Amino acid sequence: MKRSSLLFAALCLTAVAISAPTARAAGTVKIGVLMPLTGNAAAAGQAAKAAIEVATDIVNNAHPELGNLPLAATAGLPNLGGAKIDVVFVDHQGNPSTAQQLATQLITQDKVNALLGAYQSSCTFTATPVAERYGIPFMVGDSAALNITTRGFKYVFRATPIATDYARTYMRFFADMKKQGKKIDSIAIVNENTDYGTSVGDAIEAEAKKDNMPVAIRIPYSASSTDVSAQVLQLKEKNPDVVIFISYTADSILYMKTMKSLDYKPQMILGDDSGFSDPSFIPAINDIAQGVMNRSAWAIGKPGSTTDEINQMYKAKTGRDLDDTSARNMQAFFALADAINRAGSTDPEKIRTALAATDLKPDQLMMGYQGIKYDSTGQNILAATYLIQLQGKQYQLVWPETAATAALQWPMRGAAQ
Amino acid sequence: MRQTFGLRAIALLLAAGLLLYPVVFTDPFYRDVGVTFLLAAISASAWNIVGGYAGQVSVGHSMFFGLGAYAPLLVYNLWGWPPIAGVPFGIALAISLALVIGMPTFRLTGHYFSMATLAVAELIRIFAGTWGLVGAAIGLQGPATGRAWWDLTFRSELPYYYIFLGVLALLLATTAIIENRRFGFYLRAIKASERAARNLGVPARRIKMMALALSAAFTSVAGSLYVVKTGFIDPDSGFGILVSVQMVIVAALGGAGTLLGPLVGALILVPLQTATNTWFGGSGSGLTYILYGGIIVLIARFEPGGLSELWPRLLPRLWKRAHAA
Numbered sequence: 172m173k174r175s176s177l178l179f180a181a182l183c184l185t186a187v188a189i190s191a192p193t194a195r196a197a198g199t200v201k202i203g204v205l206m207p208l209t210g211n212a213a214a215a216g217q218a219a220k221a222a223i224e225v226a227t228d229i230v231n232n233a234h235p236e237l238g239n240l241p242l243a244a245t246a247g248l249p250n251l252g253g254a255k256i257d258v259v260f261v262d263h264q265g266n267p268s269t270a271q272q273l274a275t276q277l278i279t280q281d282k283v284n285a286l287l288g289a290y291q292s293s294c295t296f297t298a299t300p301v302a303e304r305y306g307i308p309f310m311v312g313d314s315a316a317l318n319i320t321t322r323g324f325k326y327v328f329r330a331t332p333i334a335t336d337y338a339r340t341y342m343r344f345f346a347d348m349k350k351q352g353k354k355i356d357s358i359a360i361v362n363e364n365t366d367y368g369t370s371v372g373d374a375i376e377a378e379a380k381k382d383n384m385p386v387a388i389r390i391p392y393s394a395s396s397t398d399v400s401a402q403v404l405q406l407k408e409k410n411p412d413v414v415i416f417i418s419y420t421a422d423s424i425l426y427m428k429t430m431k432s433l434d435y436k437p438q439m440i441l442g443d444d445s446g447f448s449d450p451s452f453i454p455a456i457n458d459i460a461q462g463v464m465n466r467s468a469w470a471i472g473k474p475g476s477t478t479d480e481i482n483q484m485y486k487a488k489t490g491r492d493l494d495d496t497s498a499r500n501m502q503a504f505f506a507l508a509d510a511i512n513r514a515g516s517t518d519p520e521k522i523r524t525a526l527a528a529t530d531l532k533p534d535q536l537m538m539g540y541q542g543i544k545y546d547s548t549g550q551n552i553l554a555a556t557y558l559i560q561l562q563g564k565q566y567q568l569v570w571p572e573t574a575a576t577a578a579l580q581w582p583m584r585g586a587a588q
Numbered sequence: 589m590r591q592t593f594g595l596r597a598i599a600l601l602l603a604a605g606l607l608l609y610p611v612v613f614t615d616p617f618y619r620d621v622g623v624t625f626l627l628a629a630i631s632a633s634a635w636n637i638v639g640g641y642a643g644q645v646s647v648g649h650s651m652f653f654g655l656g657a658y659a660p661l662l663v664y665n666l667w668g669w670p671p672i673a674g675v676p677f678g679i680a681l682a683i684s685l686a687l688v689i690g691m692p693t694f695r696l697t698g699h700y701f702s703m704a705t706l707a708v709a710e711l712i713r714i715f716a717g718t719w720g721l722v723g724a725a726i727g728l729q730g731p732a733t734g735r736a737w738w739d740l741t742f743r744s745e746l747p748y749y750y751i752f753l754g755v756l757a758l759l760l761a762t763t764a765i766i767e768n769r770r771f772g773f774y775l776r777a778i779k780a781s782e783r784a785a786r787n788l789g790v791p792a793r794r795i796k797m798m799a800l801a802l803s804a805a806f807t808s809v810a811g812s813l814y815v816v817k818t819g820f821i822d823p824d825s826g827f828g829i830l831v832s833v834q835m836v837i838v839a840a841l842g843g844a845g846t847l848l849g850p851l852v853g854a855l856i857l858v859p860l861q862t863a864t865n866t867w868f869g870g871s872g873s874g875l876t877y878i879l880y881g882g883i884i885v886l887i888a889r890f891e892p893g894g895l896s897e898l899w900p901r902l903l904p905r906l907w908k909r910a911h912a913a
Contacts, residue, residue: 262869366726
């Protein structure tokens with residue numbers, strides 16, 4: 172009897188200790204981060220979480236080695252008397268309704284000054300109106316769906332490039348290749364059939380039409396497929412010069428392996444980030460898909476450069492190189508922190524005004540954007556991306572040539588020998 | 589007699605608690621949890637009519653939920669009507685689908701009926717994910733900021749709470765009425781043994797069909813409520829298997845085939861889900877799911893009939909203890 176009541180008391184205490192809101196230290200700025208930390212997209216959410224933790228360290232502590240990156244050299248936010256940033260992570264599990272509830276929780280319970288998130292476009296769709304209703308700035312980290320920023324919201328900002336930016340980049344790349352005498356008569360689009368794959372696939376198809384680039388075939392498929400030989404045979408029959416994959420991790424690996432076993436190799440394979448950027452992708456296909464291309468606004472850069480330093484910090488924490496998706500979230504975090512510092516206040520209205528006035532130059536960024544400057548909808552108009560190619564055991568930046576660190580290999584080699 | 593008295597007292601207490609909850613908890617987050625709870629209770633109670641009372645365990649009720657969720661946003665996106673105007677369409681579609689589905693699948697019983705409903709729901713989910721008119725995989729969005737009150741986009745959670753509570757009251761009243769009518773006895777007879785019920789002259793096919801149609805109509809309303817509150821729907825949050833599974837779990841946890849069972853189930857599951865995610869979600873260690881799953885396993889092991897079976901056993905015991913003291 173006695174033991175059980177003791178146990179009960181202990182349980183109650185633990186519950187209280189866990190649920191008690193942590194007292195806000197004087198002079199901190201709270202940022203709520205919504206990510207899928209469990210569920211289907213947990214790997215991406217966890218990687219983004221680690222990246223944002225590194226970014227918080229960079230802002231909160233003095234890192235003079237990081238060049239022109241705003242807020243790196245100083246400890247905390249100088250315009251707020253050296254205030255530190257306190258990040259509150261929540262897990263929306265990829266569920267739009269949960270994301271909405273957690274946004275309410277972060278704003279009304281945790282009293283955050285700004286929000287960042289939420290990976291899946293569906294979750295960003297439902298979380299952003301909450302921020303808009305409460306007048307709290309929401310920085311979209313990496314969700315790419317076009318209409319997140321076209322709903323007339325005042326408090327939603329997005330630093331990352333979106334589907335149309337990527338589609339335009341691919342077309343510019345193809346035009347450039349044709350100018351160099353490479354043969355690109357037709358392309359194929361293979362996309363997973365949920366919102367990510369569909370929206371990027373649509374954008375590429377639209378841009379291709381504008382550029383008079385024939386799309387030989389478009390193949391939507393389910394990312395949970397366990398057999399894609401039918402799709403690969405379709406590709407083989409149409410034989411396009413370039414195949415663009417908009418895929419998640421397991422499926423992109425499955426495609427590479429199936430293409431190898433069915434002996435099909437186009438001139439070039441171009442992956443649209445996501446699966447192709449997953450840490451498990453390269454080790455899985457290294458031997459059979461040398462030369463596949465991918466997009467990334469993130470490049471590690473030369474040893475000693477700011478980006479290399481950031482990558483070292485991330486690697487020390489996670490044991491992996493920083494990936495594009497997490498890096499875009501990190502950049503969004505820096506852009507948000509910079510705006511809060513310029514606002515010189517935690518007042519959401521002042522932060523919003525500062526965000527709207529953002530004008531970051533390329534040398535102040537860790538990403539390959541041409542800058543960060545928002546239009547009236549909150550979308551960054553200077554967003555851009557690099558193209559990278561798998562050479563050996565890692566991706567090398569190969570396009571545009573002005574930023575390239577290695578020469579492009581065309582056509583792709585396929586099997587490593 | 590005493591048992592019904594106890595149940596009635598509990599029901600009254602529950603009703604009073606539900607009415608007063610948002611007055612006591614004024615914080616928007618707690619109110620939001622309350623709204624989530626009501627939605628889970630509505631969906632599970634709607635499922636309960638056919639899944640609990642009639643014992644036809646559907647694992648594809650998300651098909652009705654999804655129809656109810658898509659209809660309001662479809663009329664909004666196509667013609668700019670207020671989303672609420674889509675609710676009757678959702679109900680009509682759900683009832684028609686119930687009749688079409690019921691005809692072939694009610695020839696099946698037990699697991700086969702469950703599998704058939706599951707398959708149909710998946711079919712509709714995949715179809716919705718490729719059909720451009722309903723937004724394909726990207727889904728549909730409602731009005732981000734309401735044009736007027738009839739768009740039902742409130743800043744406060746309070747109006748949602750009482751709208752949802754009203755629907756729940758209507759649904760439970762309907763179920764309570766059915767319970768004591770011939771229809772209700774027919775349903776229980778079918779659940780106990782369909783063959784025996786048939787031999788006694790129960791028109792089993794027709795009764796099951798009616799139960800499914802009624803259940804579908806209310807499930808569709810639950811979907812409409814969800815979408816009016818969330819303002820967004822995609823194939824997974826409308827027709828996804830998790831939507832169906834949650835209805836079954838909530839009802840089974842509380843006690844399928846009882847009036848207040850689904851309510852009790854939601855009362856336990858929703859706060860549990862929210863609390864574990866709030867406390868342990870931020871670390872991303874997956875502890876949320878472990879705790880959540882563990883508790884379901886415990887209940888399934890020790891109280892497989894659902895928690896509402898606990899009351900009649902617990903109440904006399906409490907009564908005795910109070911008098912012994």
